[in-house]
Amino acid sequence: SESSQFCDAGIGYGESCGVSSSSSPKLLIKGGTVVNAHEMEVADVYVEDGIIVAVRPNIKVGDDVTVLDATGKFVMPGGIDPHTHLDMEFMGSGTIDDFFSGQAAALAGGTTMHIDFVIPVNGSLLSGLEAYEKKSKKSCMAYGFHMAITKWDEVVSKEMEIMVNEKGINSFKFFMAYKGSFMINDELLLQAFKKCKSLGALAMVHAENGDAVYEGQRRMIELGITGPEGHALSRPPVLEGEATARAIKLAGFVNTPLYVVHVMSIDAMEEISKARKSGLKVIGEPVVSGLVLNDSWLWDPDFITAAKYVMSPPIRAAGHGKALQAALSMGTLQLVGTDHCTFNSTQKALGIDDFLKIPNGVNGIEERMHLVWDTMVESGQISVTDYVRVTSTECARIFNIYPRKGAIRAGSDADIIILNPNSSFDISAKSHHSRSDTNVYEGWRGKGKVEVTISGGRVVWLNDELKVFPGSGKYVEMRPFSYLFNGIGKADERYLSSLKAPVKRFRATT
């Protein structure tokens, strides 16, 4: 798409556009309804040097302050996307959005921070991080990292300590699927959960039974089903439910909190619900595609149309999405991600003769804020304050960066959006800011539009125009021992004392 940030076709941004990249003006956002996760009030928001300085009615300022009128609109913390894959090598291809184009798209849609998954290089976390530090140099907004773990040994275990204690990473993702590449078995999962617990780091799982998925794929090939529908048929909801239950039980056995990424099915959601009712610390993350789409597209006769919906776990039959929405509104699921992992139609065409070769992933980083508003708030399923909780605040709490992020209050970073509930948005590959030539939400029109995005105190999105600069982004370090770890030690003590003293047994001597 043509907009100001791409005016130099990839080189020499910033000064050439007649806008200075570094200045962070004083801002006053006037007369809006300021929304936080647990309250809202009509107030002004005053920003200096990228930080929110004051939030109260009738703030008076001098002529040197830029004033944005937010009367009749909502002033909210910028969105935080807990789950993205920018510039990732995956399935013989590379995601089309890098740390600049993906973040530019995010900002145009009201997301001001994302947490991306570092993929180790040959199992090495340090090499993986080094690679991602390079990739992310062109960032234009706040970002953090999770670390994926793809093998297990003493070196990896030691590197996890370095990640947590020196590199600002407080979460590790384990793949129970992708047999032959990322998948790790239960024995390693247990070791890794123990390590996460000792470090105060959050264990995250991609929960699908990888061995059974492999079997399902063989079955499809035997039946001669080679199209995108074979993807969904080969990995049904039961395999997601099984792995979710297994991960939950193993994390419970170790007594460490667990975060289940991309919850796509009723089966997985029910396991999370059961676990939370029994007191386990389990977080469930639905993604936008799972909430609002259904699998009917996978049967589309046009290959490219069908292939763009291929992601794992698969987008499910209608009914699953509705149930996930209800679970989100009830609090069974806590926050919404995207799993933004975009491949263009040429890349998707790698699998034209074999669904196993279709790179897995869909877009969403730009669309998430609008689609959650339209689907959840406009429909009356959640309140405006809950919207802030599920799109921003809860993510900040889970990854231990609250209230620096996820709040409109004095002292917090000035990552702010202004949403007009009376305006509307349109989604199309023609106008979106991702580099992909397709969009899984093509043609979606809905109510509620992010009219202004402020990132680190700078207005970066206004009047449908982006002003972003590669290199202006900030890495956000995340400390271990989030609130999810409160009470873990007490529960361990109670467990140990319940074992009582060892039974003394006497052997008869003859």
Ligand code: URP
């Ligand atoms: O299909 C997906 N989800 N691609 C990204 C990798 C992952 O499993 O999150």
Ligand code: ZN
């Ligand atoms: Zn320019």
Ligand code: ZN
């Ligand atoms: Zn995954």
Ligand code: ZN
């Ligand atoms: Zn993912």
